[in-house]
Amino acid sequence: MELHLYNTLTRRKELFRPIRDGEVRMYHCGPTVYQRPHIGNYRAFLFADLLRRVLELADLKVTQIMNLTDVGHLVDDAEEGDDKLEAQARKDKLDPWQIVETVTEQFFIDMEALNVKRADAYPRATDHIPEMVAMVETLIDKQHAYRVGDNVYFDVHSFPAYGRLSGNRIEDLEAGARLEVNDEKKHPADFALWKSDEHHLMKWDTVFGPHGFPGWHIECSAMSRKFLGDHFDIHTGGEDNVFPHHECEIAQSESVLNGPFVNLWMHTKFLQVDGGKMGKSLGNAYTLDDLSERGYSALDYRFLMMRGSYRTSLNFTWEALKGAAEARRNLNDFRSRLLGESGAEGGVALDAIAADSAVAKARQAFRDALADDLNTSESLAALFMLRNAYVHGKLSASEYPAALTLLDEADGVFGFLDAVESGGLSDQEVDQLIQERGEARAAKDFARADTIRDKLSAANITLEDTPDGVKWFRG
Ligand code: AMP
Ligand code: ZN
Numbered sequence: 001m002e003l004h005l006y007n008t009l010t011r012r013k014e015l016f017r018p019i020r021d022g023e024v025r026m027y028h029c030g031p032t033v034y035q036r037p038h039i040g041n042y043r044a045f046l047f048a049d050l051l052r053r054v055l056e057l058a059d060l061k062v063t064q065i066m067n068l069t070d071v072g073h074l075v076d077d078a079e080e081g082d083d084k085l086e087a088q089a090r091k092d093k094l095d096p097w098q099i100v101e102t103v104t105e106q107f108f109i110d111m112e113a114l115n116v117k118r119a120d121a122y123p124r125a126t127d128h129i130p131e132m133v134a135m136v137e138t139l140i141d142k143q144h145a146y147r148v149g150d151n152v153y154f155d156v157h158s159f160p161a162y163g164r165l166s167g168n169r170i171e172d173l174e175a176g177a178r179l180e181v182n183d184e185k186k187h188p189a190d191f192a193l194w195k196s197d198e199h200h201l202m203k204w205d206t207v208f209g210p211h212g213f214p215g216w217h218i219e220c221s222a223m224s225r226k227f228l229g230d231h232f233d234i235h236t237g238g239e240d241n242v243f244p245h246h247e248c249e250i251a252q253s254e255s256v257l258n259g260p261f262v263n264l265w266m267h268t269k270f271l272q273v274d275g276g277k278m279g280k281s282l283g284n285a286y287t288l289d290d291l292s293e294r295g296y297s298a299l300d301y302r303f304l305m306m307r308g309s310y311r312t313s314l315n316f317t318w319e320a321l322k323g324a325a326e327a328r329r330n331l332n333d334f335r336s337r338l339l340g341e342s343g344a345e346g347g348v349a350l351d352a353i354a355a356d357s358a359v360a361k362a363r364q365a366f367r368d369a370l371a372d373d374l375n376t377s378e379s380l381a382a383l384f385m386l387r388n389a390y391v392h393g394k395l396s397a398s399e400y401p402a403a404l405t406l407l408d409e410a411d412g413v414f415g416f417l418d419a420v421e422s423g424g425l426s427d428q429e430v431d432q433l434i435q436e437r438g439e440a441r442a443a444k445d446f447a448r449a450d451t452i453r454d455k456l457s458a459a460n461i462t463l464e465d466t467p468d469g470v471k472w473f474r475g
Helices: 039-057 084-092 096-113 129-141 170-175 177-181 216-228 239-257 288-293 298-307 318-339 358-371 376-391 397-414 427-442 446-458
Strands: 004-007 012-015 023-028 061-066 145-148 151-154 191-196 204-206 209-214 232-238 262-268 271-273 314-316 461-466 469-474
Touching: 004 262, 023 039, 023 216, 039 061, 039 232, 039 262, 039 271, 039 288, 039 298, 039 358, 039 397, 061 216, 084 096, 096 298, 129 145, 129 151, 129 191, 129 204, 129 209, 129 216, 129 239, 151 239, 191 216, 191 239, 209 216, 216 232, 216 239, 232 239, 239 262, 288 298, 288 446, 298 318, 298 376, 298 397, 314 318, 318 376, 318 397, 358 376, 358 397, 376 397, 427 446, 427 469, 446 461
Parallel strands: 023 061, 023 232, 232 262, 271 314
Antiparallel strands: 004 012, 145 151, 151 191, 191 209, 204 209, 461 469
């Protein structure tokens, strides 16, 4: 399976060739753990998970690293403003370290609910201060960086390729008045590698002085190098990471390495809400709990994200989520029927089935679409066509086992089907849960109702709302 992936750096789709045969090393910019990530952040993380799963489908061994930013990310991505963690700590009158713990724990709970596969490591910035300091020292030695008091800045004029990723030109950046606030820099577009502030709550005593903390960009240069080596395959983030974050990472890392840093840069377009930007102050920076209160599971959201291309900004609406939940249910139902009514078993060697069979054609379309820069909507369309053929009696019964196997393969990539368990609940227990679900709904406790529904569907129980009340069956 050959993959063509869009590279932000070259601005075109490229045939993906890993640096080492059969192996991919990739790094994702993870959450800044100052507050629970919203559904927009999870769009970026779901993309990272999808990419990993597609690489695995293409038989590549993936090493995947996602960092946790727990210091140095300023409220304003440019040079000024408070550290996001410190600002939150002051606002909540909490210790920033405590916030890091709480938010990180919540992040992992959310990621599990979203069925995101665990990365090989989630390094924290604050655990890698020595690696960052060493890199900054090298940059000073190589005259790519300079000290002003206890602060250290990167000299963008020392790196001719600065601006290649984002398309920004140094002259244009320097013409921007906002950048001229800090006059201790040699050039307005220079950026901080190390900052000093005695009032900062998270600070380190280093060769640069007693009260320092790292700039956000150097964190990812240092951690990716430590976990993936000098030159690795893929680096991802949301579209806002292109500049300044990734532009600065390239400048730092390539200046240290005197060679290439990352081959392929991939960026997820933003999730918008009701056609506009998401924001705390706008009250639309939804979390998974907000979705669950309205009766939607994390997997419904996951499915919604898989329906659109990662390279198109996506507009979140409740209507769209409802549609995604229904479509997901249809695929779940397709699998249940193959398993239950048809008694099909999976485990078919899909590579060996007749090329002109409906399942083989669906599989080809499913894989071709993914190989074309992760075209998930087309890939899903192939599965729905197969389901439609089944529903309309146009799928031959001899193909059921292969269809089931294909659904399993697809679920390995999309990860949205409910877990199948072989029952586990007695009839009385099912009745009891259905009654509790009805009570929870009457009391508008949708989170609980949702949890019960998930529990039932995990036990392979399908519910049907009828005029005579809820009916259920296994499979
Ligand atoms: P942060 O926690 O701000 O460091 O962001 C974590 C990740 O989420 C980064 O890769 C961002 O680019 C990404 N991100 C932030 N907001 C959105 C959004 N609305 N849609 C998609 N990705 C986002
Ligand atoms: Zn980063």
